[in-house]
Amino acid sequence: PVAGADLAALASDPNACTGVQAPAKINLFLHVTGRRDDGYHLLQSLFVPLDWCDTLHLRRRDDGLLRRHDLGPALPDDDLCLRAARAFQQASGSAFGADIWVDKALPSGAGLGGGSSDAAAVLRTLNRLWGLDWPPERLAALGLTLGADVPFFLQGQPAWVEGVGERLRPVTIQPRRFVLLKPPQGLSTPQVFRALPASCRTPPVSCEAVLAHDAAADLCDLFGHNDLQGPAVALEPQVQQALDWLQAQGLRPRMSGSGSTVFAVLPPAHPAPELPAPWQDAGWLLRVCAMCSPYGAKLV
Ligand code: C5P
Structure with a gap:
């Protein structure tokens, strides 16, 4: 058992998702093209997801509580995983909660988007575990309130990115x-x-x-x-x-x-x-x- 979870048991639990990958990204280039009135910068960038990932396991809770358990290095108390789960619970009105186990491999303060990627993994997975079935655009709009890179990680393939991060065009x-x-x-x-x-x-x-x-x-x-x-x-x-x-x-x-x-x-x-x-x-x-x-x- 790790941090109170038997991962083998979790894997066969219909109310759980194990081994959710939250990849790093790099920006092949990043141009600042302007500035919005709120201080955010307008960008043009080519984002690419990489095979270097945090791994998350999530299980639905019926009591509405949201709990994070750190399998690797400890995260700050109010990290983006919990903020994403809380924002989704509020926006959707879902009565469910979740246990979220985070195996952190990506360094922070790195420009690799690790925190935003975790947040996107939480949103995508809870959308399923909570039976909400929000369409991608609605999830992306919520993700953008958490961080400019979250919409990119929600779609998860190389993308031409504009605006502050909300205008995405998947590219090959x-x-x-x-x-x-x-x-x-x-x-x-x-x-x-x-x-x-x-x-x-x-x-x-x-x-x-x-x-x-x-x-x-x-x-x-x-x-x-x-x-x-x-x-x-x-x-x-x-x-x-x-x-x-x-x-x-x-x-x-x-x-x-x-x-x-x-x-x-x-x-x-x-x-x-x-x-x-x-x-x-x-x-x-x-x-x-x-x-x-x-x-x-x-x-x-
Ligand atoms: O959205 P995110 O939390 O990643 O952004 C962190 C900070 O970086 C913002 O508060 C803002 O100061 C700056 N930022 C910006 N323009 C962007 C993205 C981020 O100025 N497009």
């Missing part, structure tokens, strides 16, 4: 491997956005123009940049160290989201780099990931 791009390097220090998304110069604007580009590069070679080598990378490097020098290290391996790195993780396309013939032992001991994380499509959507 060639499968690639990526090497990700997460420095020990994380970054806070609001802080990075605050450090962005108010005048920062990248002119909008068309999705077709970007995807036209896909067949040629490395999409992110050829196109775009991350407008948040400069502010992130200024706030946290380890981001620049991470970029320099991947570059020294012959790769072309870029930061994901608001950092602090940086990534590069790993060409098929390129050996996976190995992190020096002292860096590992100091808490740096190196991970080779493939694109994934965890909810069964077709990738290519």
Whole structure:
């Protein structure tokens, strides 16, 4: 039994869902195209889900209580899993509650969307366990109130993203491997956005123009940049160290989201780099990931 749950028993419980995958994402590029009156930034980005995931198990409760149990590292008390469950309970009026077991693998403050991905996994699963059957658009609108990345994770396949994260267009791009390097220090998304110069604007580009590069070679080598990378490097020098290290391996790195993780396309013939032992001991994380499509959507 883990944290009060016998996972084998859970797996055969009709009121439970086990092994729900909450994937990481990277932003192949991230352009800030404008700013809304409420301070949120308008973006253009290409989001890609990866096969590096948190794992959640959920069981319906009849007493309306919502309880989170940490199987891996402890989450903050009021994390996005519980906030998502609470928001869904309120918005739907459901009398059910849930036990939510979280096996956290994704680092936080990483620009990988781990918290938003957990929230999306909770919404998708409770929609089923609570028998609500909300349509995807309604779930996405609720998800957006929890975080700008949640609608992306609800649909879970590579997507061209605009607005603050609510305008999504699923795209097919060639499968690639990526090497990700997460420095020990994380970054806070609001802080990075605050450090962005108010005048920062990248002119909008068309999705077709970007995807036209896909067949040629490395999409992110050829196109775009991350407008948040400069502010992130200024706030946290380890981001620049991470970029320099991947570059020294012959790769072309870029930061994901608001950092602090940086990534590069790993060409098929390129050996996976190995992190020096002292860096590992100091808490740096190196991970080779493939694109994934965890909810069964077709990738290519
Ligand atoms: O929505 P999320 O919780 O991920 O956003 C965290 C913070 O990042 C927001 O409070 C806002 O300051 C900033 N942000 C932004 N524009 C976006 C997304 C996030 O300014 N499109």
